[in-house]
Amino acid sequence: xxxxxxxxxxxxxxxxxxxxxxxxxxxxxxxxxxxxxxxxxxxxxxxxxxxxxxxxxxxxxxxxxxxxxxxxxxxxxxxxxxxxxxxxxxxxxxxxxxxxxxxxxxxxxxxxxxxxxxxxxxxxxxxxxxxxxxxxxxxxxxxxxxxxxxxxxxxxxxxxxxxxxxxxxxxxxxxxxxxxxxxxxxxxxxxxxxxxxxxxxxxxxxxxxxxxxxxxxxxxxxxxxxxxxxxxxxxxxxxxxxxxxxxxxxxxxxxxxxxxxxxxxxxxxxxxxxxxxxxxxxxxxxxxxxxxxxxxxxxxxxxxxxxxxxxxxxxxxxxxxxxxxxxxxxxxxxxxxxxxxxxxxxxxxxxxxxxxxxxxxxxx
Amino acid sequence: xxxxxxxxxxxxxxxxxxxxxxxxxxxxxxxxxxxxxxxxxxxxxxxxxxxxxxxxxxxxxxxxxxxxxxxxxxxxxxxxxxxxxxxxxxxxxxxxxxxxxxxxxxxxxxxxxxxxxxxxxxxxxxxxxxxxxxxxxxxxxxxxxxxxxxxxxxxxxxxxxxxxxxxxxxxxxxxxxxxxxxxxxxxxxxxxxxxxxxxxxxxxxxxxxxxxxxxxxxxxxxxxxxxxxxxxxxxxxxxxxxxxxxxxxxxxxxxxxxxxxxxxxxxxxxxxxxxxxxxxxxxxxxxxxxxxxxxxxxxxxxxxxxxxxxxxxxxxxxxxxxxxxxxxxxxxxxxxxxxxxxxxxxxxxxxxxxxxxxxxxxxx
Numbered sequence: 001x002x003x004x005x006x007x008x009x010x011x012x013x014x015x016x017x018x019x020x021x022x023x024x025x026x027x028x029x030x031x032x033x034x035x036x037x038x039x040x041x042x043x044x045x046x047x048x049x050x051x052x053x054x055x056x057x058x059x060x061x062x063x064x065x066x067x068x069x070x071x072x073x074x075x076x077x078x079x080x081x082x083x084x085x086x087x088x089x090x091x092x093x094x095x096x097x098x099x100x101x102x103x104x105x106x107x108x109x110x111x112x113x114x115x116x117x118x119x120x121x122x123x124x125x126x127x128x129x130x131x132x133x134x135x136x137x138x139x140x141x142x143x144x145x146x147x148x149x150x151x152x153x154x155x156x157x158x159x160x161x162x163x164x165x166x167x168x169x170x171x172x173x174x175x176x177x178x179x180x181x182x183x184x185x186x187x188x189x190x191x192x193x194x195x196x197x198x199x200x201x202x203x204x205x206x207x208x209x210x211x212x213x214x215x216x217x218x219x220x221x222x223x224x225x226x227x228x229x230x231x232x233x234x235x236x237x238x239x240x241x242x243x244x245x246x247x248x249x250x251x252x253x254x255x256x257x258x259x260x261x262x263x264x265x266x267x268x269x270x271x272x273x274x275x276x277x278x279x280x281x282x283x284x285x286x287x288x289x290x291x292x293x294x295x296x297x298x299x300x301x302x303x304x305x306x307x308x309x310x311x312x313x314x315x316x317x318x319x320x321x322x323x324x325x326x327x328x329x330x331x332x333x334x335x336x337x338x339x340x341x342x343x344x345x346x347x348x349x350x351x352x353x354x355x356x357x358x359x360x361x362x363x364x
Numbered sequence: 365x366x367x368x369x370x371x372x373x374x375x376x377x378x379x380x381x382x383x384x385x386x387x388x389x390x391x392x393x394x395x396x397x398x399x400x401x402x403x404x405x406x407x408x409x410x411x412x413x414x415x416x417x418x419x420x421x422x423x424x425x426x427x428x429x430x431x432x433x434x435x436x437x438x439x440x441x442x443x444x445x446x447x448x449x450x451x452x453x454x455x456x457x458x459x460x461x462x463x464x465x466x467x468x469x470x471x472x473x474x475x476x477x478x479x480x481x482x483x484x485x486x487x488x489x490x491x492x493x494x495x496x497x498x499x500x501x502x503x504x505x506x507x508x509x510x511x512x513x514x515x516x517x518x519x520x521x522x523x524x525x526x527x528x529x530x531x532x533x534x535x536x537x538x539x540x541x542x543x544x545x546x547x548x549x550x551x552x553x554x555x556x557x558x559x560x561x562x563x564x565x566x567x568x569x570x571x572x573x574x575x576x577x578x579x580x581x582x583x584x585x586x587x588x589x590x591x592x593x594x595x596x597x598x599x600x601x602x603x604x605x606x607x608x609x610x611x612x613x614x615x616x617x618x619x620x621x622x623x624x625x626x627x628x629x630x631x632x633x634x635x636x637x638x639x640x641x642x643x644x645x646x647x648x649x650x651x652x653x654x655x656x657x658x659x660x661x662x663x664x665x666x667x668x669x670x671x672x673x674x675x676x677x678x679x680x681x682x683x684x685x686x687x688x689x690x691x692x693x694x695x696x697x698x699x700x701x702x703x704x705x706x707x708x709x710x711x712x713x714x715x716x717x718x719x720x721x722x723x724x725x726x727x728x
Contacts, residue, residue, distance in 0.1 A: 140688045169691075320469070328701055333683050
């Protein structure tokens with residue numbers, strides 16, 4: 001860059017808005033908003049504010065729903081990858097962040113540290129050159145793109161040259177030295193799942209996973225088995241034949257069922273029959289299609305928990321659906337963040353070589 | 365009715381679909397669906413199926429968001445009440461249920477028992493003529509309207525003559541003999557709130573209620589005080605001046621704050637300053653406007669709970685919002701049903717005369 005960067009001391013600039021650990025100081029439209037709801041954020045990185053971490057970006061790991069939407073929005077003369085490259089460029093130019101205006105979702109990024117604001121807690125421990133992945137959504141991460149490289153549909157990744165800033169409250173993970181970066185990215189993308197499951201599963205409990213053969217579904221099944229042990233009954237629901245076969249091959253589930261989770265009555269009957277005609281203690285919805293709320297609710301016993309990781313979940317369909325069938329079930333919105341979730345999920349990968357091998361085949 | 369009713373024995377009719385405790389046998393479009401997601405349900409009550417309870421309907425207690433939408437959709441020549449009457453009639457004619465196609469929400473109803481299917485668990489204890497309110501949404505309750513009477517905007521109620529059917533899994537409450545029916549209806553409308561709060565609040569915990577001066581907000585504050593006792597710190601956020609004053613008058617909250625819950629940073633600062641500069645253990649969102657998710661998340665401590673009663677909550681805004689600020693908070697979808705919730709909330713009304721008096725002034 002032509003101009004040197006300048007670190008803005010907290011409260012030092014007359015007229016500059018106060019910096020915030022949440023990044024409100026980067027919101028442009030509307031000013032002062034949180035960076036995620038903001039339409040546009042400031043991606044001028046000649047100034048670095050208190051609490052910020054400046055990164056050189058190599059790869060965007062785009063949210064799957066967002067990536068698919070961009071492929072489908074291609075012009076007649078465009079290849080899907082060209083459309084993704086164009087739309088990513090347009091979005092970041094317009095909004096200062098890769099916040100897909102249609103799906104509302106983002107993704108995460110892989111890069112290396114350029115500069116650490118001296119007031120950060122990790123100043124000193126985090127060094128320029130360290131390779132990290134962000135664990136907060138691209139939908140709130142200020143980003144500038146100088147160049148777009150390869151676009152990979154199989155993993156929904158886009159290689160770029162550019163820079164990004166992480167705020168004081170933005171989580172990240174160092175890339176582990178003992179696994180390929182793309183494997184680590186695939187795991188970190190759904191890192192919240194395993195620790196949430198670890199909090200909920202007890203030995204002897206029964207668990208149903210909807211969409212058990214996908215990325216987060218497999219992590220949920222693996223973690224349920226790891227913390228629940230052999231006495232935990234795990235029923236995996238997976239309607240995609242290849243995914244169901246691969247899931248069975250892992251030997252994590254007591255039973256793998258092929259049924260469409262959008263059919264709540266059929267799913268309930270199949271799951272109960274795989275669980276001694278009883279409803280399960282815990283349902284984990286990892287199905288990335290709409291209208292799977294009722295299946296999760298109907299397979300769960302009274303005072304059990306239906307936990308929704310799927311971003312396709314509708315709040316009102318879940319709330320009114322449970323009420324409509326008088327089901328006293330705790331309905332939980334999957335929080336992508338949990339303390340220590342990155343280390344937790346990477347460690348799981350090390351301890352479960354069969355799961356790691358499947359992830360390497362599929363996502364690397 | 366000209367034709368006599370006929371009770372259809374389970375499995376007795378060749379060609380008839382199996383009856384279901386969830387009411388799938390009444391789904392017409394698409395056939396076999398659950399009655400809530402179904403576009404249209406069968407409201408021909410000349411046949412009564414296994415598990416069903418037939419009611420004569422007196423009053424529809426329409427969901428507030430649905431009622432407002434219908435008022436606003438009035439034609440130039442219509443009064444708001446006329447528009448509501450017309451749209452209720454049109455909806456029930458088209459769908460066989462009062463399931464507002466714009467808001468997706470329903471409401472509940474007040475009526476009296478006509479007929480109890482002999483296979484029901486309450487056959488014998490529930491008698492023809494008993495007055496009951498349904499506790500499942502009108503959005504899944506088969507309903508026929510013969511006549512529309514008074515439309516009351518203040519309470520979002522519509523008097524009708526008609527009939528409805530409740531399925532085996534559909535909860536209801538008998539009208540209590542010791543309070544006006546309209547007071548009981550107002551309480552039962554938000555009956556899920558109090559028992560959910562009772563499960564979450566412990567003595568010594570800190571609680572923030574967003575929208576604390578509304579119907580469900582007041583019930584949450586009352587229950588938090590009742591189960592938490594004097595050692596529980598309750599901060600009520602209420603931006604409507606009259607509601608804030610009335611809430612203060614009840615003496616339930618340690619502090620009532622007037623701030624817009626759509627301003628997450630401002631709300632966080634005000635709530636923390638009312639709680640010794642600490643985040644709260646539990647946030648209850650009863651705000652019926654969009655974009656209040658982040659306020660609930662930002663006021664809550666790590667490993668605390670943000671509980672969303674508001675139907676205006678967005679699943680993705682809550683999930684991505686918490687992740688975006690790296691908040692390890694349990695995010696819960698308010699389930700309108702909890703075991704014993706009707707008796708629980710009515711009993712609370714008896715034990716808290718000041719709350720009862722306010723509800724009688726406002727909602728009766």
